[in-house]
Amino acid sequence: MYIGIDLGGTNIAVGIVDEDGIIKFEKSCETKKERKPNEIIEDMITLVLNILDESHVQLEKIKAIGIGIPGLADINGNVIFCVNLGWKNVPLREMLENALHKPIYIDNDATVAALAEYESGSMKNCTSGLMLTLGTGIGGGIILNGEVYSGFNGVGSELGHMVIGENFYNCNCGRNGCLETFASSTAIIKHTQKLITDMNEATTIMEKAEGNINNINAKIIFECARAGDNIANLAVNRLVKYLSIGILNIINFIDPEIIALGGGVAGAGQYLLDKVIDEVNTHKYYEELPIGKIVLAKLGNKAGIIGAAMVAKHGQIN
């Protein structure tokens, strides 16, 4: 058994997970991210102790603990940064090891989600898989030959910052044209707001947003697009166009067996997937090019706990 901890900007979720990636017990609390790192880490420890207590699983049964963080950690388990939480240089592994006396493994949340999909979801048993998490930003996770691939310096699979074109606003990273400024939920919201302002055309989006342009979210845009709204369709089509450029770059680069789409934007489901597959097939750089499968991720927000536990499992094996 392993423990997986999904550290998010809103909630901390903890689960006891078996070797096959099945969650046996889970528990969560609010992150309250305005607090100091050590207070949040205290809550993580309490959550682990409580779930063990309530589930009557003995600490000895737990081989290791894995954590998915919304940021980057170095090989010693120090969190280099979590932008969204305001963390910088936090000795997360050391603090958890001192309190729980178990091996601690830490990885980026998008990588963790990819590993979860590999162990028990949409990429199960594939030779090579790549997952794109399309949320407020875009994260990437690469699995090659059954293991997470993070590159020589551990800074690979940052696919949200792949430059694929020119955009009307800059990325948070300071550059222009990053995939996440075209195909994240933030991107489609910004583009829709721009279309509404520029086009001066009636749209059902504003009705659903109760007349407030700041209430627009990705779900509303996709719903309106399916119902035939023009502005919503322009926004969805642009997202599909650039997401497909990103996917074709991925295919031309590492040609994975499976590409899985997860995160909030992928909540648009088969409707989005069909459009993306169609666009990718239309724009392959030659017609007969054999390409991997493009699928929807299966585990939803459970991927965080499962993947974190699987990071612990892989850490113990290697």
Next chain:
Amino acid sequence: MYIGIDLGGTNIAVGIVDEDGIIKFEKSCETKKERKPNEIIEDMITLVLNILDESHVQLEKIKAIGIGIPGLADINGNVIFCVNLGWKNVPLREMLENALHKPIYIDNDATVAALAEYESGSMKNCTSGLMLTLGTGIGGGIILNGEVYSGFNGVGSELGHMVIGENFYNCNCGRNGCLETFASSTAIIKHTQKLITDMNEATTIMEKAEGNINNINAKIIFECARAGDNIANLAVNRLVKYLSIGILNIINFIDPEIIALGGGVAGAGQYLLDKVIDEVNTHKYYEELPIGKIVLAKLGNKAGIIGAAMVAKHGQIN
């Protein structure tokens, strides 16, 4: 010992190469690409028999034969296509095996060059290396853990067709924004010709090209840029800008230990390399990001023979 065959649009070069990637003997002839595939393949066979004869190396000493082709082959050694040679569905392996009775291994020329640089050049002994061949087009080769990485369907590492922006002309592949339309020799020539036509400004480029805009080549442009010519500098700076975007995408994606630049454009040497490294460091998506080394390839046009022989060596080992 292995035999490496470098099948190019202009010449066929053959070499006898030892286990360490050292060329012992070599010989070449013109491709005369307007001929039929079987005539060209006949010449390849004759070249192999002649070099064995002249070098007094017995055919039994040759473990296998490797070939680098300017195109794609399937896993059975059939050439799917070589655009530049006009080949489509040519059973290259079968024809060579029948004539030479040795195991035959075929791979793309850019991949072959990457393997040569890994075995005895700029990427020697690296954990992960990526080579960009900046020629009339752009080819890519990826080495992971000592082996060529070509992806699940064998269509990976086609980095010339990574879309990274918007360009004033379309790629041969039909799309817009491919890396090779920004950073190949063809790209910098086309852009320079456009600048000369659009800007109506005196430039030393036209002197060196003897007044004929069609005589411009990459070497002339780089020479003029070093000497301070304005138009040449605009062209070089744009190439550097987009090549660096491509390299940053590579770093953010697979984070290799070494990125090697080869091909005709890399003939601009340290002058180009310094500019690229500077641009990459300026635009990393965060300042402290640790990145791999960017270097010049070492083997020049010998990489074709050496790499082809090393494809044969790896084929025999695996």
